Amino acid sequence: MDYKKYPAEPYRVKVVETVKMVDKAERERVMKESGYNTFLLPSEDVYIDLLTDSGTNAMSDKQWGGMMVGDEAYAGSRNFKHLEETVQDIFGFPHLVPTHQGRGAENILSSIAIKPGQYVPGNMYFTTTRFHQEHNGGIFVDIIRDEAHDAGLSIPFKGNIDIKKLENLINEKGAENIAYVCLAVTVNLAGGQPVSMANMKEVRELTAKHGIKVFFDATRCVENAYFIKEQEEGYADKTIKEIVREMFSYSDGATMSGKKDCIVNIGGFLAMRDEELFLKAKELVVVYEGMPSYGGMAGRDMEAMAIGLQEAMQFEYIQHRVLQVRYLGELLKEAGVPIVEPVGGHAVFLDARRFCPHLEQDDFPAQSLAASLFVESGVRSMERGIVSAGRDIKTGEHHRPKLETVRLTIPRRVYTYKHMDVVADAVIKLFKHKEDIKPLRFTYEPKQLRFFTARFEPYEK
Numbered sequence: 368m369d370y371k372k373y374p375a376e377p378y379r380v381k382v383v384e385t386v387k388m389v390d391k392a393e394r395e396r397v398m399k400e401s402g403y404n405t406f407l408l409p410s411e412d413v414y415i416d417l418l419t420d421s422g423t424n425a426m427s428d429k430q431w432g433g434m435m436v437g438d439e440a441y442a443g444s445r446n447f448k449h450l451e452e453t454v455q456d457i458f459g460f461p462h463l464v465p466t467h468q469g470r471g472a473e474n475i476l477s478s479i480a481i482k483p484g485q486y487v488p489g490n491m492y493f494t495t496t497r498f499h500q501e502h503n504g505g506i507f508v509d510i511i512r513d514e515a516h517d518a519g520l521s522i523p524f525k526g527n528i529d530i531k532k533l534e535n536l537i538n539e540k541g542a543e544n545i546a547y548v549c550l551a552v553t554v555n556l557a558g559g560q561p562v563s564m565a566n567m568k569e570v571r572e573l574t575a576k577h578g579i580k581v582f583f584d585a586t587r588c589v590e591n592a593y594f595i596k597e598q599e600e601g602y603a604d605k606t607i608k609e610i611v612r613e614m615f616s617y618s619d620g621a622t623m624s625g626k627k628d629c630i631v632n633i634g635g636f637l638a639m640r641d642e643e644l645f646l647k648a649k650e651l652v653v654v655y656e657g658m659p660s661y662g663g664m665a666g667r668d669m670e671a672m673a674i675g676l677q678e679a680m681q682f683e684y685i686q687h688r689v690l691q692v693r694y695l696g697e698l699l700k701e702a703g704v705p706i707v708e709p710v711g712g713h714a715v716f717l718d719a720r721r722f723c724p725h726l727e728q729d730d731f732p733a734q735s736l737a738a739s740l741f742v743e744s745g746v747r748s749m750e751r752g753i754v755s756a757g758r759d760i761k762t763g764e765h766h767r768p769k770l771e772t773v774r775l776t777i778p779r780r781v782y783t784y785k786h787m788d789v790v791a792d793a794v795i796k797l798f799k800h801k802e803d804i805k806p807l808r809f810t811y812e813p814k815q816l817r818f819f820t821a822r823f824e825p826y827e828k
């Protein structure tokens with residue numbers, strides 16, 4: 368390990384939250400009580416919380432200052448104006464619809480842009496995104512490059528769309544039957560894998576020929592921009608902001624979960640170019656979220672988001688963020704722990720298929736591995752495999768994704784390299800007695816987005 372490759376934290380700590388470590392017997396008890404689902408654990412029993420990077424960010428002093436100048440007027444808040452100008456400046460979209468979080472934006476976009484029976488191609492699915500697409504009668508089609516489904520294959524820009532797959536879909540189904548292309552930057556469930564600028568451009572060129580719109584899932588777009596700067600020819604000397612601006616020039620609009628790359632705890636938005644579509648979105652936002660000038664957010668939250676977005680454009684911030692994640696990945700790789708490669712932008716994904724070769728996918732190996740890791744160490748992670756994938760809405764069968772993973776997700780500006788050392792040690796220790804990880808079965812299976820609230824029990828086969 369070359370420690371010099373990893374930059375120190377580009378911030379000073381001003382506020383701290385004390386964490387406690389409960390003993391193993393207690394962790395065993397709470398895991399059982401939580402139905403072997405890490406989402407159901409009480410946060411105060413968690414030592415290092417890598418469940419998600421969503422809304423778990425540490426805000427800056429300037430963002431907290433912004434919270435104090437929230438304009439909480441029901442209409443016409445000045446913080447909306449600030450956020451709108453910031454989104455125009457960074458992404459180049461003239462129209463902004465604030466929402467309570469990313470899925471609020473997905474709900475509105477899916478309602479206004481999908482006609483029942485239309486196809487919605489995307490570079491791998493995301494849980495809430497696909498839910499809203501299907502809920503509105505859309506048919507999701509995965510058009511990510513095949514390599515993205517191969518956990519051990521380390522190649523750059525593994526999140527790219529396979530242009531041939533997109534072309535075939537258009538030719539087969541007809542352009543009028545494609546609602547829009549949903550292009551996620553980065554691809555969460557592929558391991559936080561980025562998309563190259565060249566690929567975005569190609570997607571844009573092909574869809575433009577057929578009059579098909581392209582909407583980006585912008586949730587982790589700043590991490591994607593860092594990878595482009597680091598790895599794509601011609602971008603090393605560009606700023607993160609210039610790269611982000613160019614990325615979104617190849618889209619018609621975007622949904623954003625602000626809880627990730629806007630470095631805030633809550634919020635999201637839908638942004639777009641098309642005036643007519645914007646009017647439709649405004650008509651719906653008042654039904655599901657709130658007035659178009661606040662949507663689902665308080666004035667103070669919009670202010671924190673506007674400031675956070677500008678902070679996210681700082682090179683030192685995003686370099687440290689991506690490299691801290693990579694540091695954890697390197698520690699695990701060096702110890703022979705199977706992970707998804709290359710390490711992506713927001714998390715290290717353990718490859719549960721290779722970690723638990725004694726379990727079948729229907730034994731929920733990633734779910735069980737996440738539960739065991741908590742019991743072992745107090746580290747909370749998240750299943751991203753068959754449980755997250757849910758069931759086919761037509762056949763009722765499990766979707767069986769090739770990637771069966773446990774996500775160790777790093778919150779922004781929260782943990783130090785030492786925490787990463789502790790996490791790596793815990794995973795490596797568990798890997799040495801992986802045979803103890805038991806098959807699980809459902810005791811409660813919710814119909815929609817089951818991973819959030821499902822309950823399980825271990826059993827002997």
Ligand code: PM9
Nearest residue numbers: 419421468469470493495555584586624626
């Ligand atoms: N992602 C995550 O932990 C939180 C919910 S699922 C546990 O990764 C993408 C790429 C996401 C995402 C949320 C959303 C939805 C859309 N796209 O959570 O509604 O990763 O703000 O965003 C989560 P909201």
